[in-house]
Amino acid sequence: MPALVKSNMLIAQSGGPTVVINQSLVGATLEAKKHRQIRTILGARFGVKGILAEDFVNLGRESAATLAAVANTPSAALGSVRKKPSSEDCTKIFEVLRTYEVRYFFYIGGNDSAETAHIISTEAAKAGYELNCFHIPKTIDNDLRENDHCPGYGSAARFVALAIMGDNLDSRALPGVKIDVIMGRRAGFLTAAAALAQCYPDDGPHLIYCPERPFDMNRFLDDVKGVYEKLGRCLVAVSEGISDVNKTPIVSAFIKESDSFGNIQLSGTGALGDLLADQVRSKLNISRVRADTFGYLQRSFPTVVSAVDAREARAVGAVAVRTALKQGGSGSIVIRRKPGRGYAVRFECVPLELVARATREMPESFLNAEGNGVTKAFLDYVRPLVGPLPKMARLRGVPLR
Amino acid sequence: MPALVKSNMLIAQSGGPTVVINQSLVGATLEAKKHRQIRTILGARFGVKGILAEDFVNLGRESAATLAAVANTPSAALGSVRKKPSSEDCTKIFEVLRTYEVRYFFYIGGNDSAETAHIISTEAAKAGYELNCFHIPKTIDNDLRENDHCPGYGSAARFVALAIMGDNLDSRALPGVKIDVIMGRRAGFLTAAAALAQCYPDDGPHLIYCPERPFDMNRFLDDVKGVYEKLGRCLVAVSEGISDVNKTPIVSAFIKESDSFGNIQLSGTGALGDLLADQVRSKLNISRVRADTFGYLQRSFPTVVSAVDAREARAVGAVAVRTALKQGGSGSIVIRRKPGRGYAVRFECVPLELVARATREMPESFLNAEGNGVTKAFLDYVRPLVGPLPKMARLRGVPLR
Numbered sequence: 001m002p003a004l005v006k007s008n009m010l011i012a013q014s015g016g017p018t019v020v021i022n023q024s025l026v027g028a029t030l031e032a033k034k035h036r037q038i039r040t041i042l043g044a045r046f047g048v049k050g051i052l053a054e055d056f057v058n059l060g061r062e063s064a065a066t067l068a069a070v071a072n073t074p075s076a077a078l079g080s081v082r083k084k085p086s087s088e089d090c091t092k093i094f095e096v097l098r099t100y101e102v103r104y105f106f107y108i109g110g111n112d113s114a115e116t117a118h119i120i121s122t123e124a125a126k127a128g129y130e131l132n133c134f135h136i137p138k139t140i141d142n143d144l145r146e147n148d149h150c151p152g153y154g155s156a157a158r159f160v161a162l163a164i165m166g167d168n169l170d171s172r173a174l175p176g177v178k179i180d181v182i183m184g185r186r187a188g189f190l191t192a193a194a195a196l197a198q199c200y201p202d203d204g205p206h207l208i209y210c211p212e213r214p215f216d217m218n219r220f221l222d223d224v225k226g227v228y229e230k231l232g233r234c235l236v237a238v239s240e241g242i243s244d245v246n247k248t249p250i251v252s253a254f255i256k257e258s259d260s261f262g263n264i265q266l267s268g269t270g271a272l273g274d275l276l277a278d279q280v281r282s283k284l285n286i287s288r289v290r291a292d293t294f295g296y297l298q299r300s301f302p303t304v305v306s307a308v309d310a311r312e313a314r315a316v317g318a319v320a321v322r323t324a325l326k327q328g329g330s331g332s333i334v335i336r337r338k339p340g341r342g343y344a345v346r347f348e349c350v351p352l353e354l355v356a357r358a359t360r361e362m363p364e365s366f367l368n369a370e371g372n373g374v375t376k377a378f379l380d381y382v383r384p385l386v387g388p389l390p391k392m393a394r395l396r397g398v399p400l401r
Numbered sequence: 402m403p404a405l406v407k408s409n410m411l412i413a414q415s416g417g418p419t420v421v422i423n424q425s426l427v428g429a430t431l432e433a434k435k436h437r438q439i440r441t442i443l444g445a446r447f448g449v450k451g452i453l454a455e456d457f458v459n460l461g462r463e464s465a466a467t468l469a470a471v472a473n474t475p476s477a478a479l480g481s482v483r484k485k486p487s488s489e490d491c492t493k494i495f496e497v498l499r500t501y502e503v504r505y506f507f508y509i510g511g512n513d514s515a516e517t518a519h520i521i522s523t524e525a526a527k528a529g530y531e532l533n534c535f536h537i538p539k540t541i542d543n544d545l546r547e548n549d550h551c552p553g554y555g556s557a558a559r560f561v562a563l564a565i566m567g568d569n570l571d572s573r574a575l576p577g578v579k580i581d582v583i584m585g586r587r588a589g590f591l592t593a594a595a596a597l598a599q600c601y602p603d604d605g606p607h608l609i610y611c612p613e614r615p616f617d618m619n620r621f622l623d624d625v626k627g628v629y630e631k632l633g634r635c636l637v638a639v640s641e642g643i644s645d646v647n648k649t650p651i652v653s654a655f656i657k658e659s660d661s662f663g664n665i666q667l668s669g670t671g672a673l674g675d676l677l678a679d680q681v682r683s684k685l686n687i688s689r690v691r692a693d694t695f696g697y698l699q700r701s702f703p704t705v706v707s708a709v710d711a712r713e714a715r716a717v718g719a720v721a722v723r724t725a726l727k728q729g730g731s732g733s734i735v736i737r738r739k740p741g742r743g744y745a746v747r748f749e750c751v752p753l754e755l756v757a758r759a760t761r762e763m764p765e766s767f768l769n770a771e772g773n774g775v776t777k778a779f780l781d782y783v784r785p786l787v788g789p790l791p792k793m794a795r796l797r798g799v800p801l802r
Contacts, residue, residue, distance in 0.1 A: 057796060069794030167701055304704070396464070
């Protein structure tokens with residue numbers, strides 16, 4: 001039901017930041033400024049927490065220069081939150097929205113944020129509060145259903161590809177076993193992007209482990225041994241979320257007693273990398289074994305941005321506002337890839353419940369049969385999202401006559 | 402003693418790679434090609450190991466295009482090594498050099514590599530083998546004596562500054578305590594560069610700990626508590642090499658029994674970050690605490706290069722060859738900063754023993770009295786080495802009237 005009278009809109013950011021999440025914020029803000037149906041553009045600080053606390057800023061009063069600069073700045077400019085609103089929260093939220101005359105609500109985030117939007121939309125209908133409620137996609141994990149890919153992924157994948165390129169050269173200069181732990185709790189898209197680093201046939205990553213396939217420590221050790229014996233080194237890319245056949249994360253399966261890590265968290269700790277390195281060192285008797293956990297740099301590193309990703313992140317914000325004004329109601333903006341030779345996408349709007357909560361995993365066709373690498377189908381899928389990568393050069397290595 | 406007859410030169414790379422170490426290799430190669438005194442330009446693969454194994458390539462036969470591309474590729478294109486030659490190694494080395502008619506030897510690396518050059522130079526004199534022997538500086542640690550700064554440092558410092566910029570924004574969006582562990586065993590220059598990330602007064606890093614000052618766990622916890630109570634978050638940059646008053650690395654002082662980490666190494670493990678995070682979590686009762694260890698990305702990440710650093714790395718290679726041909730003998734090329742307002746440097750050659758082995762630490766004037774931050778003097782020192790950094794923007798945050 002398109003709102004015919006002027007009303008205010010509210011936008012907020014939620015979940016883990018990305019380097020392009022502000023593109024979506026700015027895309028939505030600039031689009032809203034074009035439409036007379038929108039009077040004031042409120043930004044809530046720290047997601048739903050800011051709505052509950054009436055912690056708002058007036059985005060319509062930001063200068064074009066500030067918006068342009070913020071769009072190019074990583075992480076959520078409004079602040080973020082991980083909070084699922086309760087029924088009482090919703091009651092309070094609608095009170096606040098009523099006070100501020102908000103009839104359009106946009107929430108930028110991943111599947112948890114889509115769920116929040118879905119809850120708010122459903123509860124608003126129950127409460128008889130007329131609210132147009134839209135989810136704007138964002139996640140470096142690339143795990144939103146209904147989407148070909150998600151804003152934030154291309155840039156994070158670019159970071160991973162560059163990092164692995166550099167680390168491959170490092171390991172080539174000082175050979176050994178190197179293990180790089182990459183974000184991704186249930187979906188391996190980001191870890192799989194490490195494969196883009198390969199310029200020469202013997203370049204790493206030599207092994208890639210994603211959460212979609214059960215991780216077996218002995219098979220992993222065999223794999224590493226095989227590569228090491230062949231090349232004299234081995235570079236491994238592994239998802240933080242790798243789990244055994246019982247879906248127990250490896251990091252928690254192996255680190256049990258005398259656990260000094262508090263709650264087992266997957267990011268922001270080097271535990272998994274150290275565990276795998278320790279296994280390689282002790283079981284394979286290889287002396288030079290190192291592990292790095294890429295951590296939060298993957299989602300926040302300035303200057304490493306995929307141009308396609310930035311453009312699409314901007315677009316989904318604008319599309320959300322146009323869709324809300326045109327058709328009203330609720331929904332999640334999704335990215336679909338157009339069939340054909342060149343890379344092109346179209347944006348659609350799907351019901352919130354199709355995107356909320358659930359995660360999308362990598363399709364079978366993207367992972368090799370051995371479960372330790374990716375396929376050409378994945379590389380074809382990911383390349384246009386990441387953009388052109390620099391070439392890493394080698395000496396020709398001309399022998400002495 | 403300038404060699405008047407034609408002879409061959411040998412160049413090799415050693416120690417931890419940097420993103421500009423190949424600039425020095427290419428700088429030396431291109432310079433050598435200009436001089437008729439040099440006949441063949443041999444590159445040894447994997448440092449002195451390659452000399453012993455006669456594993457050589459003919460650098461003079463690489464195309465200009467390959468050399469240009471290699472110069473812009475991170476990590477040691479010839480391969481690297483960490484090996485101190487014994488007397489027997491030296492005897493074998495001189496046999497090989499004699500066979501290949503090498504009278505000019507260039508070794509690119511840090512203080513260990515300068516020591517290798519010094520050993521080879523001294524042993525050559527003892528053995529009566531006429532050899533001109535030069536060290537070309539390289540280290541992200543910036544800890545070579547006699548140098549204002551070292552090639553490789555500016556680019557690594559740039560990586561650290563950008564990473565902390567992004568991480569500061571991440572921590573601003575999802576507040577908590579964040580600890581970032583940065584390379585540097587005995588010198589804190591690289592960790593200190595985190596200070597460049599600060600754009601606004603409340604930006605992180607809020608605390609910086611370098612190995613030059615003894616690290617006290619209780620004072621650290623007090624510092625974190627103070628910042629957290631004031632700002633609701635705290636971003637810490639800490640050197641991997643921080644040690645207690647007895648010079649025992651913190652990572653080994655605290656991780657004793659049931660140690661699953663094998664040899665205590667400082668890089669390539671998340672142990673120190675996890676340890677500090679655990680202390681903050683348990684002692685200060687703060688729930689959201691994360692640690693990242695930047696690891697090998699700091700020294701190998703493609704595209705994050707300081708233009709000044711790349712230029713100077715190229716220059717020291719060329720200067721080494723010119724110096725060797727002009728004055729002969731032995732020495733280490735050093736960078737001195739010219740006094741005056743603008744940034745300018747001059748290159749000199751000093752005796753190898755002044756640079757070999759020993760490390761340079763940060764001067765007192767670069768660290769604050771509390772031992773948890775840097776001074777303006779340090780920022781003035783480091784800025785020209787890193788080059789212009791992007792501005793991180795904030796919303797003005799206009800209140801709703």
